[in-house]
Amino acid sequence: MATETISRRRVLAGAAALGGGTALGAALPARRALAATTTVGFIYVGPHDDFGYNQAHAQGAAAVKKLADVKVLEEENVPEDIAVTKTMESMIEEDGASLLFPTSFGYFDPYILREAPKFTKVRFEHCGGLWTAKDPKNIGSYFGYIFEAQHINGIVAGFSSKSGKLGFVAAKPIPQVLQNINAFTLGARLINPKATTRVIFTGDWSMPVKEAEATNSLIDEGVDVVTMHVDSPKVVVQTAAKRGAMVCGYHCSQAALAPQAYLTGAEWNWTDLYPKFVTMWMKGETIPNFYRGGFKEGLIKQSPYGPRVSDAARKRADAAKAALTAGNYVIFKGPISDNSGKMVVAAGQELIQSNATDAKLEEMHFLVDGVLGALPS
Amino acid sequence: MVEETAAVLAAPRPRSPGGSRRLIGTPAAEAILVPLGALILSLLLFGLFVACAGVNPLAVYRYMVEGSVGSWFSVQNTLTRAAPLLLTGLCTALPAQAGLMIIGNEGAFVMGGLAAAAAGVALRDAPSFLALAAMAVAGTAAGAVWIALAGSLRHWRGVNETISSLLLNYVAIAILNQLVEGPFRDPQSLNKPSSPSIGYAHMIGSIPGTEIHWGLAVGIVVCLAASILIRRTTVGFATRITGGNLKAARMVGLPIGRLVMLTCALGGAAAGLAGMIELAAVQERASADLITGYGYSGILVAFLARQNPLAMIPVAVLLGGIGASGGLLQRHLGLPDAATVVLQGIIFIVILASDAVYGRVPWLKPAAART
Numbered sequence: 121m122a123t124e125t126i127s128r129r130r131v132l133a134g135a136a137a138l139g140g141g142t143a144l145g146a147a148l149p150a151r152r153a154l155a156a157t158t159t160v161g162f163i164y165v166g167p168h169d170d171f172g173y174n175q176a177h178a179q180g181a182a183a184v185k186k187l188a189d190v191k192v193l194e195e196e197n198v199p200e201d202i203a204v205t206k207t208m209e210s211m212i213e214e215d216g217a218s219l220l221f222p223t224s225f226g227y228f229d230p231y232i233l234r235e236a237p238k239f240t241k242v243r244f245e246h247c248g249g250l251w252t253a254k255d256p257k258n259i260g261s262y263f264g265y266i267f268e269a270q271h272i273n274g275i276v277a278g279f280s281s282k283s284g285k286l287g288f289v290a291a292k293p294i295p296q297v298l299q300n301i302n303a304f305t306l307g308a309r310l311i312n313p314k315a316t317t318r319v320i321f322t323g324d325w326s327m328p329v330k331e332a333e334a335t336n337s338l339i340d341e342g343v344d345v346v347t348m349h350v351d352s353p354k355v356v357v358q359t360a361a362k363r364g365a366m367v368c369g370y371h372c373s374q375a376a377l378a379p380q381a382y383l384t385g386a387e388w389n390w391t392d393l394y395p396k397f398v399t400m401w402m403k404g405e406t407i408p409n410f411y412r413g414g415f416k417e418g419l420i421k422q423s424p425y426g427p428r429v430s431d432a433a434r435k436r437a438d439a440a441k442a443a444l445t446a447g448n449y450v451i452f453k454g455p456i457s458d459n460s461g462k463m464v465v466a467a468g469q470e471l472i473q474s475n476a477t478d479a480k481l482e483e484m485h486f487l488v489d490g491v492l493g494a495l496p497s
Numbered sequence: 498m499v500e501e502t503a504a505v506l507a508a509p510r511p512r513s514p515g516g517s518r519r520l521i522g523t524p525a526a527e528a529i530l531v532p533l534g535a536l537i538l539s540l541l542l543f544g545l546f547v548a549c550a551g552v553n554p555l556a557v558y559r560y561m562v563e564g565s566v567g568s569w570f571s572v573q574n575t576l577t578r579a580a581p582l583l584l585t586g587l588c589t590a591l592p593a594q595a596g597l598m599i600i601g602n603e604g605a606f607v608m609g610g611l612a613a614a615a616a617g618v619a620l621r622d623a624p625s626f627l628a629l630a631a632m633a634v635a636g637t638a639a640g641a642v643w644i645a646l647a648g649s650l651r652h653w654r655g656v657n658e659t660i661s662s663l664l665l666n667y668v669a670i671a672i673l674n675q676l677v678e679g680p681f682r683d684p685q686s687l688n689k690p691s692s693p694s695i696g697y698a699h700m701i702g703s704i705p706g707t708e709i710h711w712g713l714a715v716g717i718v719v720c721l722a723a724s725i726l727i728r729r730t731t732v733g734f735a736t737r738i739t740g741g742n743l744k745a746a747r748m749v750g751l752p753i754g755r756l757v758m759l760t761c762a763l764g765g766a767a768a769g770l771a772g773m774i775e776l777a778a779v780q781e782r783a784s785a786d787l788i789t790g791y792g793y794s795g796i797l798v799a800f801l802a803r804q805n806p807l808a809m810i811p812v813a814v815l816l817g818g819i820g821a822s823g824g825l826l827q828r829h830l831g832l833p834d835a836a837t838v839v840l841q842g843i844i845f846i847v848i849l850a851s852d853a854v855y856g857r858v859p860w861l862k863p864a865a866a867r868t
Contacts, residue, residue: 229689292678
């Protein structure tokens with residue numbers, strides 16, 4: 121029993137030591153936001169400066185910071201477990217946040233779904249587009265058809281590749297990733313019908329060592345343009361550039377990492393969307409519970425072309441982008457067969473991106489003709 | 498990095514069995530003051546580190562107190578984060594009594610969660626108590642088998658248990674990913690491959706009046722039980738002899754193989770139970786999110802507690818508090834998340850180094866050791 125007392129004392133003493141002799145409590149500033157200020161919290165699953173998924177959101181947060189009467193809180197490396205619950209609660213209860221952007225896909229179910237009914241005055245804006253009418257009304261979900269921009273990447277890659285061999289470093293064979301691989305390949309084959317995309321799945325969202333190995337092995341096979349769908353494209357971009365290959369970026373611009381090798385990139389445009397949502401919230405307007413879009417709605421954008429992109433490629437890519445922005449361009453337009461020869465989109469059938477309930481698009485589980493690789497059955 | 502950690506952990510344990518008995522049996526001035534001094538020194542070093550990063554250390558200390566114990570909310574936050582560490586720590590601390598250095602906590606945690614999910618999904622329509630009991634049995638059994646595997650490789654094949662248990666972590670994670678992306682996948686989980694749900698109705702609730710799930714209570718009870726097992730039973734005594742002096746244990750005819758397997762299985766069972774609780778109290782379905790890092794933090798807890806299950810309770814609370822206050826440090830002082838990892842690292846190194854102080858400070862020595 122003596123040791124139990126010790127343990128307890130050790131905790132108390134430890135707590136006292138943490139105080140470092142400062143006047144506890146008395147000196148705590150009143151951090152609760154003033155009535156006129158709106159506090160907005162951003163939560164990232166990885167580092168905020170990852171040159172990828174999280175950086176794109178952090179750029180959106182930086183744009184929100186420029187608004188008047190807004191206080192922005194940011195927390196990075198918050199895993200998809202009870203930690204995100206505690207971070208959301210802490211932002212609400214300790215910092216008075218009224219609008220949260222928990223940005224990782226995995227935060228939604230069950231964490232946001234369980235927190236939203238507890239804090240009905242707080243708005244939860246989640247990236248991933250999972251909200252349905254049966255979910256709490258104080259949750260919004262938004263997402264972009266970024267595969268439109270991967271399609272433009274494909275067009276540029278089709279023009280730029282000498283070997284006609286393209287490479288794709290992908291995390292997991294899930295619909296969102298497959299949409300990107302397929303849209304990229306379809307874009308490239310518009311320009312070079314013989315182009316192929318070799319895809320390598322690394323198995324998880326952030327696997328720097330495997331991503332480097334995958335990039336190297338793609339280039340060893342003769343691939344000269346590489347793109348990717350992983351959380352942080354940094355390693356792929358740097359490895360490809362070092363090996364003399366060209367790259368198309370993803371999530372946000374990686375041009376600064378490889379100014380010569382970078383052709384263009386598929387980027388999120390959160391810098392437009394987040395200030396818009398925050399302003400709506402401050403004015404008391406209703407943010408839609410379900411919000412999606414591509415170029416047309418301004419949710420995504422294309423990185424500026426790099427020096428190695430030819431004029432012909434720029435012209436063709438710009439034309440496709442203009443058609444997508446106008447809303448009269450369908451990427452997945454039949455007939456499309458998969459890489460085993462099976463017809464997956466019949467002639468005359470269109471998987472229209474603005475139709476968010478199109479199950480064939482949402483549940484995509486095929487690799488189009490021209491992709492070298494296989495899916496788990 | 499993992500390899501480096503493994504190398505550090507593989508180093509011989511500096512504590513002798515005599516030392517541990519001395520700690521328990523005497524007025525515990527040394528046992529309190531040395532770790533406490535190490536903790537204060539760590540915090541001072543951390544203060545220096547943040548000062549170099551241009552942040553006022555006093556503000557850092559203030560937010561750490563506020564974020565970990567400053568309010569009822571932060572106390573609950575701290576305890577919630579501490580709960581799984583109590584169990585995952587035992588996965589290292591129990592085999593350590595028999596002289597084994599197991600660091601397969603993460604793998605046992607994952608296997609426990611996965612097995613619990615399988616049981617929970619199979620018994621979705623059964624009564625809650627039955628489903629939970631089956632999940633607990635499945636989780637502990639899976640964890641026990643996982644670490645017993647490392648124990649048996651060590652005992653019968655002479656394979657280094659530190660390395661094999663570390664590698665088993667990767668095997669466990671690969672099995673988890675393979676299953677939730679393949680045969681055990683809920684077809685509805687489109688963009689986040691997960692198993693089917695165990696059913697919200699079957700989940701473990703919170704301790705009444707708090708937001709802390711029952712895992713905390715389970716963790717404390719299991720730590721107390723582990724301490725009694727080690728200190729107050731013949732099996733525990735025999736295990737400590739095995740850990741302290743293998744030759745002596747062999748000479749007096751102790752069943753070394755059985756003791757090694759038992760402590761490994763019990764340690765693995767504790768981590769497996771932690772995985773089951775994570776699934777049943779927090780996650781509801783198995784997915785890559787089961788790779789929480791609680792297993793690796795458990796190694797830290799066990800070492801900081803010098804493999805003493807009772808001391809693991811305050812240590813887990815301390816690490817829980819550091820984790821809980823990490824958010825405030827990020828949001829209000831602009832410190833990166835890595836700052837809390839740096840603090841954990843400093844504490845780890847200073848506590849390990851503080852082992853050198855034991856028995857060297859005359860006025861700290863227990864009376865028995867002075868004579």
